[in-house]
Amino acid sequence: MIVSNLTLSELQSRLLGEGLTIASGPFNFRLQSGFSDIVPDLARLYAHHPLITDDAFIDFHVAIEAGRGLRRWLGAQARFVVDGVEPFTPLPQAQALPMIEWGLNWCISAYSQHVLVLHAAAVARGNRALIMPAPPGSGKSTLCAALVNRGWRLLSDELTIIRLDTGEISGLARPVNLKNASINVIRHFAPEAFLTKPVRDTVKGTVALMAPSAQSVRDVGQAAQPYWVVLPHYRAGASTALVPMQTGAAFLQIAENAMNYHVLGIRGFDAVGQLVDRCRHFNFEYSDLEEAIAQFDLFAPEG
Amino acid sequence: MALLITILKNPERARHLCQRDWDVLIRQARHANLLGRLYRTLESFGELPFTQARPHHHLLSGSAVADRQHLIIKHEVGLLHQTFSRCNIPFILLKGAAYVVAGLPAARGRVFADIDILVPRAQLANAESALMLTGWVSMALDAYDQRYYRQWMHELPAMQHMFRGTTLDVHHTILPPTSRLKPDPALLIEASIELPGMPGVRILCPADMVLHSATHLFHEGEPDNLLRDLTDLDELLRYFGAQDGFWNKLTTRAKLLQLGEPLRLALRYTTRLLDTPVPAEVLQEAGALEDSGIRQKLLDAIYLRVLQPQHSSTADALSPVARKLLYIRSHWQRMPPHLLACHLGHKALFPHRVASPQRIKDEKAH
Numbered sequence: 001m002i003v004s005n006l007t008l009s010e011l012q013s014r015l016l017g018e019g020l021t022i023a024s025g026p027f028n029f030r031l032q033s034g035f036s037d038i039v040p041d042l043a044r045l046y047a048h049h050p051l052i053t054d055d056a057f058i059d060f061h062v063a064i065e066a067g068r069g070l071r072r073w074l075g076a077q078a079r080f081v082v083d084g085v086e087p088f089t090p091l092p093q094a095q096a097l098p099m100i101e102w103g104l105n106w107c108i109s110a111y112s113q114h115v116l117v118l119h120a121a122a123v124a125r126g127n128r129a130l131i132m133p134a135p136p137g138s139g140k141s142t143l144c145a146a147l148v149n150r151g152w153r154l155l156s157d158e159l160t161i162i163r164l165d166t167g168e169i170s171g172l173a174r175p176v177n178l179k180n181a182s183i184n185v186i187r188h189f190a191p192e193a194f195l196t197k198p199v200r201d202t203v204k205g206t207v208a209l210m211a212p213s214a215q216s217v218r219d220v221g222q223a224a225q226p227y228w229v230v231l232p233h234y235r236a237g238a239s240t241a242l243v244p245m246q247t248g249a250a251f252l253q254i255a256e257n258a259m260n261y262h263v264l265g266i267r268g269f270d271a272v273g274q275l276v277d278r279c280r281h282f283n284f285e286y287s288d289l290e291e292a293i294a295q296f297d298l299f300a301p302e303g
Numbered sequence: 304m305a306l307l308i309t310i311l312k313n314p315e316r317a318r319h320l321c322q323r324d325w326d327v328l329i330r331q332a333r334h335a336n337l338l339g340r341l342y343r344t345l346e347s348f349g350e351l352p353f354t355q356a357r358p359h360h361h362l363l364s365g366s367a368v369a370d371r372q373h374l375i376i377k378h379e380v381g382l383l384h385q386t387f388s389r390c391n392i393p394f395i396l397l398k399g400a401a402y403v404v405a406g407l408p409a410a411r412g413r414v415f416a417d418i419d420i421l422v423p424r425a426q427l428a429n430a431e432s433a434l435m436l437t438g439w440v441s442m443a444l445d446a447y448d449q450r451y452y453r454q455w456m457h458e459l460p461a462m463q464h465m466f467r468g469t470t471l472d473v474h475h476t477i478l479p480p481t482s483r484l485k486p487d488p489a490l491l492i493e494a495s496i497e498l499p500g501m502p503g504v505r506i507l508c509p510a511d512m513v514l515h516s517a518t519h520l521f522h523e524g525e526p527d528n529l530l531r532d533l534t535d536l537d538e539l540l541r542y543f544g545a546q547d548g549f550w551n552k553l554t555t556r557a558k559l560l561q562l563g564e565p566l567r568l569a570l571r572y573t574t575r576l577l578d579t580p581v582p583a584e585v586l587q588e589a590g591a592l593e594d595s596g597i598r599q600k601l602l603d604a605i606y607l608r609v610l611q612p613q614h615s616s617t618a619d620a621l622s623p624v625a626r627k628l629l630y631i632r633s634h635w636q637r638m639p640p641h642l643l644a645c646h647l648g649h650k651a652l653f654p655h656r657v658a659s660p661q662r663i664k665d666e667k668a669h
Binding site: 026028055056057058059061083084111112113114115262263264265267 | 371
């Protein structure tokens with residue numbers, strides 16, 4: 001059974017009651033919420049995710065709740081709670097939906113030291129994966145959203161999970177977080193994609209979430225072998241340029257973008273080393289999205 | 304009885320748990336800061352191969368965090384050793400740092416908030432200067448807190464290393480000078496043991512280590528770490544209890560240091576909750592089996608609640624009351640009534656936010 005098998009009112013009563021339990025790749029999470037206005041968007045964003053049975057192990061028990069006490073009457077707030085722990089300060093209620101995504105990302109990076117967690121987007125063609133580790137503003141989410149609308153399978157937009165035993169990527173296929181100008185860019189680039197209403201004035205500016213494709217969610221369990229590492233850099237007016245990168249530089253870039261590199265110690269060093277060894281590495285500068293995608297499609301025959 | 308305590312006592316039962324049980328167990332262990340220890344316990348009983356994949360990941364994750372912290376602790380202790388040996392200040396590692404550097408079983412999977420050390424009161428100012436010269440700074444507290452610590456507490460305000468972010472508590476004794484119990488730190492220092500290969504780095508002798516762990520738990524323990532501290536005591540008692548003359552030494556030292564009461568409570572609750580093997584005559588002598596009296600019933604009502612993992616699955620209607628009473632008890636023990644009244648009065652009038660490393664980190668992250 002998947003989320004879209006539920007009617008909106010069934011979905012809402014789950015959120016109000018025992019919670020909506022969803023599998024997202026290697027993680028199961030349970031979501032509870034009293035906010036009814038997030039239900040329709042949530043239903044679209046997670047439409048294809050499998051529901052899990054009541055007797056299953058849940059990795060993260062999360063809830064989005066209203067502000068406490070008097071505060072709830074002075075500008076409604078949303079609080080993210082994971083099993084009684086509140087890692088963030090409350091946000092305006094309008095940000096409840098992006099807050100769920102940020103909260104789940106927090107859970108994964110705080111509680112998953114059994115895998116290497118990269119701050120990176122990852123997409124796949126067949127079983128070959130393309131990893132884009134990059135700081136905010138580099139255009140990685142925009143590229144990632146564009147690629148998954150042109151036949152690439154979404155593994156993850158924000159956190160790339162690398163298994164320490166096999167070196168494979170565990171995909172999450174969760175919604176893609178689009179920011180500011182990239183929201184309209186993707187709307188024009190892929191009018192058929194579902195985007196939530198933009199949420200303004202967040203710490204990351206204006207944010208909209210894009211639903212992962214049905215195929216990405218369905219195939220999330222399929223093995224994805226890291227094959228290309230591309231460091232994107234958006235620069236207005238730049239012509240498309242894909243330049244090979246030395247492995248030493250690639251190692252440093254990946255280690256810098258590994259959220260738990262220091263926690264894993266020697267295992268982190270080995271994991272990054274193996275990842276570097278098995279991939280081809282590029283710096284990529286772009287401004288035109290169509291050209292950029294065409295460049296990546298040249299990879300595809302290999303994939 | 305919380306599932307976590309049941310499994311810590313009987314690790315072989317883990318293989319019969321269903322997914323829902325594992326779900327509760329992992330959440331309780333996470334809230335009690337015991338994921339890493341649970342992993343090591345299951346490992347030493349050969350239970351890991353029978354553990355389901357998802358809970359196994361969380362256990363492994365907890366254990367990786369503990370391993371990383373142990374590496375940091377060892378590194379920091381090496382640096383402290385350099386700093387203090389330059390100015391000939393002996394220092395004693397306390398609690399977790401001592402367990403890790405001395406390689407005791409109580410270190411297994413243990414996680415930390417900070418490093419605790421003890422230096423002789425006469426050397427405290429020198430120690431603080433030496434630390435400041437090597438990059439340790441007093442954490443942002445207001446003038447009242449600075450004075451409060453320096454005048455009334457058994458430790459300096461927490462220090463943090465400006466580059467490495469590690470937190471350090473420098474003690475000159477193990478209880479605030481204003482508390483009702485007054486263990487003489489000179490006795491602790493005199494009986495302490497130098498670590499082989501690290502001249503100047505010392506740990507408390509086994510009996511004192513147990514007494515300090517008990518004193519910390521029953522005087523200043525924060526609810527979130529009480530069960531972890533109790534498992535520390537359990538590990539220490541199991542390990543040292545096998546050594547000749549330990550139990551005799553323990554009760555003798557408790558009398559000498561005026562720490563009979565924390566020892567009594569430590570023995571009472573480790574044996575009750577974790578089945579720690581303690582000779583019957585020791586329990587008798589320490590008064591750990593005493594059941595009568597209103598005071599004991601109240602203590603049991605408090606501690607049998609706060610020594611559970613502080614997770615919603617173990618809470619009952621009285622758990623919040625028990626936590627509140629524990630807070631009052633720890634303040635009551637810490638200072639005489641007139642001081643307590645002044646202190647609480649100040650905190651009520653000027654509710655300054657206390658700086659904690661976690662909060663500073665959270666604020667940076669936003």
